[in-house]
Amino acid sequence: MDLIPRPTSVLRRTGGFRLTPTTSLTAGPGAEGAAALLRDLLRPATGLPLAPAGVARGNAIALRVDERAADLGAEGYRLDVSPERALLTAAAPTGLLRGVQTLRQLLPPEAWGDRPVRGVRWELPCVSVRDVPRLRWRGGHLDVARWWMPPSFLFRYVDLLAAHKMNVLHLHLTDDQGWRMEIERRPRLTEVGAWRSHSMAGALAEERYDDVPHGGFYTRRELGDLVAYAARRGVTVVPEIDLPGHTQAAIAAYPELGGELPGPDEPVEVSPRWGVHDRILDPGEASLDFCRDVLEEVLDVFPSPFVHIGGDEVPTTRWRASPSVRRRARELGLSVDGLHGWFTGELDAWLHARGRRTVGWDDVLVAGRARPLSEGAAVMSWLGAEGALAAAAAGHEVIMTPYDWTYLDYGQAEGPGEPLSMGHVTTLEKVYAFDPVPAPLTDAQVLGTQGQLWTEYLPTPERVEYAAFPRLCALAEVAWSPPAGRDLGEFLGRLRTHLTRLDRMGVRYRPPDPLSSSAPPTD
Numbered sequence: 360m361d362l363i364p365r366p367t368s369v370l371r372r373t374g375g376f377r378l379t380p381t382t383s384l385t386a387g388p389g390a391e392g393a394a395a396l397l398r399d400l401l402r403p404a405t406g407l408p409l410a411p412a413g414v415a416r417g418n419a420i421a422l423r424v425d426e427r428a429a430d431l432g433a434e435g436y437r438l439d440v441s442p443e444r445a446l447l448t449a450a451a452p453t454g455l456l457r458g459v460q461t462l463r464q465l466l467p468p469e470a471w472g473d474r475p476v477r478g479v480r481w482e483l484p485c486v487s488v489r490d491v492p493r494l495r496w497r498g499g500h501l502d503v504a505r506w507w508m509p510p511s512f513l514f515r516y517v518d519l520l521a522a523h524k525m526n527v528l529h530l531h532l533t534d535d536q537g538w539r540m541e542i543e544r545r546p547r548l549t550e551v552g553a554w555r556s557h558s559m560a561g562a563l564a565e566e567r568y569d570d571v572p573h574g575g576f577y578t579r580r581e582l583g584d585l586v587a588y589a590a591r592r593g594v595t596v597v598p599e600i601d602l603p604g605h606t607q608a609a610i611a612a613y614p615e616l617g618g619e620l621p622g623p624d625e626p627v628e629v630s631p632r633w634g635v636h637d638r639i640l641d642p643g644e645a646s647l648d649f650c651r652d653v654l655e656e657v658l659d660v661f662p663s664p665f666v667h668i669g670g671d672e673v674p675t676t677r678w679r680a681s682p683s684v685r686r687r688a689r690e691l692g693l694s695v696d697g698l699h700g701w702f703t704g705e706l707d708a709w710l711h712a713r714g715r716r717t718v719g720w721d722d723v724l725v726a727g728r729a730r731p732l733s734e735g736a737a738v739m740s741w742l743g744a745e746g747a748l749a750a751a752a753a754g755h756e757v758i759m760t761p762y763d764w765t766y767l768d769y770g771q772a773e774g775p776g777e778p779l780s781m782g783h784v785t786t787l788e789k790v791y792a793f794d795p796v797p798a799p800l801t802d803a804q805v806l807g808t809q810g811q812l813w814t815e816y817l818p819t820p821e822r823v824e825y826a827a828f829p830r831l832c833a834l835a836e837v838a839w840s841p842p843a844g845r846d847l848g849e850f851l852g853r854l855r856t857h858l859t860r861l862d863r864m865g866v867r868y869r870p871p872d873p874l875s876s877s878a879p880p881t882d
């Protein structure tokens with residue numbers, strides 16, 4: 360069966376449930392969305408109508424929300440398959456969406472294609488599956504700021520996340536190299552900030568550039584469509600507007616946001632180079648007004664309870680050189696560096712007052728301490744476990760994103776033949792061995808984990824997929840499956856089957872190295 364992520368428990372029985380043109384699909388109250396998703400997923404390859412019972416008179420697939428199954432939580436499900444009936448039960452509609460993905464994995468891999476296939480016996484093995492996720496936030500981060508990606512790819516990435524029972528798409532929408540979200544009140548953000556004249560053509564240290572202008576942005580409508588598409592698959596799109604650092608594209612659009620230094624200053628362009636930039640937002644009222652204008656529109660488009668305001672890598676060189684910033688710090692009784700935490704605190708309080716939960720990279724803890732984060736704010740710990748421990752001690756939930764383990768833009772193997780990347784290597788085996796709950800934290804304090812795809816060296820969807828897969832399959836299992844029983848050889852055996860599914864979807868993954876010596880697929 361080779362399910363990924365591995366379910367909590369699976370009992371295999373003899374026999375199978377054959378899907379034919381007379382198989383019915385019935386959805387109880389609350390299960391309509393999951394039934395529609397199942398039909399949508401299976402129709403292209405199988406052509407099966409899966410009509411409601413009464414119209415179809417063969418064996419039956421039934422989807423039910425049963426509030427009494429509270430032990431399954433918000434996302435768990437049970438799947439009981441006998442030759443006559445495949446019954447999917449969950450306590451909530453989202454659980455059914457997860458179960459639908461299991462049902463799809465139980466079918467032959469040909470079911471994963473987008474063209475009709477003939478001559479395949481569409482049969483589910485008879486099983487009883489009970490499956491409840493370990494962690495609540497199982498995410499995929501995608502940086503669309505360094506390189507714009509077509510909306511069709513964002514939809515596909517949502518499909519791929521959902522297929523692995525991941526439930527968050529964290530969209531990194533803004534950075535020094537591009538601003539990707541249309542903001543009606545600040546049109547220059549995309550008129551100017553979404554385009555750059557050239558880009559780095561080699562490794563950071565080489566300082567080589569191409570001369571190819573490019574860019575793009577997403578309209579509010581496009582992003583709204585993405586949000587709705589993801590919601591139908593049980594995936595929440597969490598927007599990130601990175602503030603107050605990583606804002607050179609915004610400053611190129613509105614130079615006054617960068618503040619003033621005594622003496623002449625260089626003009627600001629949307630940055631063609633990677634790395635940390637010291638052109639950051641001036642920590643004054645005009646910048647706060649700007650951030651609130653942007654966030655108002657972000658809240659309009661993204662219903663996500665969580666809104667990410669970045670907060671990473673905020674060099675204060677320019678702030679320290681600016682008399683007006685130094686004055687502001689003095690007035691607030693802060694150090695200049697403390698303005699970072701203060702600025703974040705202002706935005707956090709603003710989001711909190713609007714019923715949203717702030718997420719910030721763990722730099723927001725290390726940098727400021729000027730003001731505690733609001734209740735409900737969560738910290739994304741990329742620098743290691745230290746930020747997570749500090750955040751948890753202050754009562755915040757954490758999302759574990761340490762770069763060593765979860766930055767999927769890092770190389771996948773040493774040696775030649777791999778595409779250019781940041782230079783570090785994080786192998787599939789390493790991701791599979793990741794412990795997302797650092798001692799002494801408990802599962803309850805860790806909201807979850809996610810795989811990061813920073814795209815400096817991933818300019819196309821093809822390159823993104825190569826970086827993401829199969830490491831994201833491993834991370835999905837880390838986030839979803841019980842840690843007891845995690846076994847690399849056994850996982851690699853299941854992965855071999857799973858990759859035949861991704862083949863049918865045309866996913867351009869990196870074939871794993873140790874596959875030839877790994878365990879054979881299990882039944």
Ligand code: ACM
Nearest residue numbers: 671672720741762
């Ligand atoms: C980060 O990698 N700067 C969050």
